[in-house]
Amino acid sequence: MRIKLERNPYxxxxxxxxxxxxxxxxxxxxxxxxxxxxxxxxxxxxxSCMYEHQRRLTMHAVVVxxxxxxxxxxxxNEAAGKxxxxxxxxxxxxxxxxxxxxxxxxxxxxxWVKESFDRMLRAGEFEKYLEYIKMNPxxxxxxxxPDDYQWLWYEGQKKPKx
Numbered sequence: 001m002r003i004k005l006e007r008n009p010y011x012x013x014x015x016x017x018x019x020x021x022x023x024x025x026x027x028x029x030x031x032x033x034x035x036x037x038x039x040x041x042x043x044x045x046x047x048s049c050m051y052e053h054q055r056r057l058t059m060h061a062v063v064v065x066x067x068x069x070x071x072x073x074x075x076x077n078e079a080a081g082k083x084x085x086x087x088x089x090x091x092x093x094x095x096x097x098x099x100x101x102x103x104x105x106x107x108x109x110x111x112w113v114k115e116s117f118d119r120m121l122r123a124g125e126f127e128k129y130l131e132y133i134k135m136n137p138x139x140x141x142x143x144x145x146p147d148d149y150q151w152l153w154y155e156g157q158k159k160p161k162x
Contacts, residue, residue: 024060025075025086026129029094029116030068037066039150041101045069046151048097056084060126061133061154065140070133072126072154090116130154 031037037045046064049071053059061072075083098111121129137149146152 023074024121024126024129025071025073025118026121026132027071027073027086027090027116027118028068029090030113032110032113034067035111037064037101038105040104042066042151044100044104045097046153048093048100050153051096052089052093056089059153059155061130062152063133063136063149064151065136065142070136072129072133086118 042064046062049062049064049069050059052073054076056076057071057073058076059071059073061070063070075086075089078084094112101111102108134146134152134154137143137152138146143149147157
């Protein structure tokens with residue numbers, strides 16, 4: 001007699017092990033072949049990320065760069081008290097944004113690399129990663145002031161009046 005084991009949704013692994021819950025996570029995912037998203041596509045990716053804020057993630061910071069996305073987020077618990085598997089959330093963000101980007105650009109096919117990078121933050125690392133996300137557009141020469149970058153959001157942000 002064979003016993004069928006159910007797959008634990010929190011045991012997720014592709015090429016890299018992926019964290020599922022706990023302290024804030026620093027998450028990065030890239031476009032396929034580092035394709036640069038046009039501004040309207042970056043907006044759609046940004047909206048897909050922010051859609052999850054206070055739904056399944058508490059978003060602390062988001063930046064959509066031309067060819068990758070960084071998130072600083074904490075996974076929320078579902079109604080039963082279990083944490084929601086982060087891979088499901090990322091899959092939904094990528095699928096929704098890819099669908100909308102492809103529709104906008106009259107194209108089809110993969111937009112995002114399937115694999116993502118995530119790192120559970122240790123005590124004292126939150127500010128370091130928040131600063132990294134905020135300064136990413138400045139380091140890439142896209143803006144001089146992080147708050148001038150249209151596809152950046154972080155908790156407590158004070159956007160300049162335009």
